[in-house]
Amino acid sequence: MVDADIQCFFDSIDHTLLMTMVGKLVTDVGLLRLIEQWLCATVVDGDRRFVLSKGVAQGSPIGPLLSNLYLHHLDEALLDNKLCLIRFADDFLILCKSRDHAEQALELTDSLLGELRLTLNTRKTRIVHFNQGFRFLGVQFIRSLAFKTGPTNRICWLCR
Numbered sequence: 001m002v003d004a005d006i007q008c009f010f011d012s013i014d015h016t017l018l019m020t021m022v023g024k025l026v027t028d029v030g031l032l033r034l035i036e037q038w039l040c041a042t043v044v045d046g047d048r049r050f051v052l053s054k055g056v057a058q059g060s061p062i063g064p065l066l067s068n069l070y071l072h073h074l075d076e077a078l079l080d081n082k083l084c085l086i087r088f089a090d091d092f093l094i095l096c097k098s099r100d101h102a103e104q105a106l107e108l109t110d111s112l113l114g115e116l117r118l119t120l121n122t123r124k125t126r127i128v129h130f131n132q133g134f135r136f137l138g139v140q141f142i143r144s145l146a147f148k149t150g151p152t153n154r155i156c157w158l159c160r
Helices: 015-025 030-038 063-070 073-079 101-113
Strands: 002-005 041-047 050-051 083-086 093-097 134-136 139-142 143-147 155-157
Touching: 002 101, 015 030, 015 063, 063 073, 063 143, 073 101, 083 134, 093 101
Parallel strands: none
Antiparallel strands: 002 093, 041 050, 083 093, 134 139, 139 143, 143 155
16 A cells, blocks of 8 residues: 655645635635635744745644645545545555555656645655554554554454
8 A cells, every 4th residue: 555645735735726726616706815815824933923825724724624625636536546545634545456556556646746736755655565564643553453552552453
């Protein structure tokens, strides 16, 4: 499978491209202006103040909606190519039947992210066999085992 992460995803979302996507779904000019104002809000970081020219502020109420809309093209293209995708925000898995299939999926993903002006985080992206184990969203998976990493490690059985 491909275990992937998008490099600086929330900070890299292109406002023009995002607003084009929003504009295809929202026709209300007032709402479009409100979303644009939200994207270009002044950020205060200690003594520093700046206006975002790209990216979506993490923690903003509208951030998850806009970031998922931004990645909708990626989701649909991978699914249209008969790939099994599991995604939460910028972390995702693509389940594949072979290493060759995973390499092709990774190439396609890289190309699709390029269209969105995004890149893969090469430090966190890898092709791994399910039996080797991997961590996804704070859960460690090894073969049919899954356990939460952290102070309370509870083991649960999957795929039995």
